Amino acid sequence: MMDRVVGREGMLRALRDLTARHLQSGEPLTTSRFLAAVRREAPEPGELERFVEEWLEGTALPEYQLEAASLAATAGGGWNLAVTVHNAGTGATRVQLLATGAGGGDGVRREVYVAGGGSVRVTWALPWRPLRLVVDPDADVLQQNRERAVLSLPAAPAASLPGD
Structure with missing residues (x-):
């Protein structure tokens, strides 16, 4: 669902960047590192932050x-x-x-x-x-x-x- 906010290509770039940084540094993959990579690719940062609040940090659910x-x-x-x-x-x-x-x-x-x-x-x-x-x-x-x-x-x- 997050790829609808960031865009498919942006999401793929974020995942490639996250993987490359992990392989280079050996640091563990964490939610905060994942979100940092995705935030760098977000065309509309406000929309991404709303998504993160609702879907990752909250319990909101559409109907x-x-x-x-x-x-x-x-x-x-x-x-x-x-x-x-x-x-x-x-x-x-x-x-x-x-x-x-x-x-x-x-x-x-x-x-x-x-x-x-x-x-x-x-x-x-x-x-x-x-x-x-x-x-x-x-x-x-x-x-x-x-x-x-x-x-x-x-x-x-x-x-x-x-x-x-």
């Missing part, structure tokens, strides 16, 4: 829920999908959303950040009708009640959608 979904056909044959991602938990991190549908291939992903207790409205313009929306489809983020972070959309038009 993502999908709410107030709306789906509308467009004149060009596509679909507009809007949904509110609510974090009923206390922890926060960047998280992927995945919209999939028949004919949607691998689907479309978006990344959002939702603070503990907060909500974010997300909209998509899709060329195909979405059938399912999932928060953290690759299970990269530790979260509470993961089953509440999945929304099945009706295959036929409906007056209201699940999660309303």
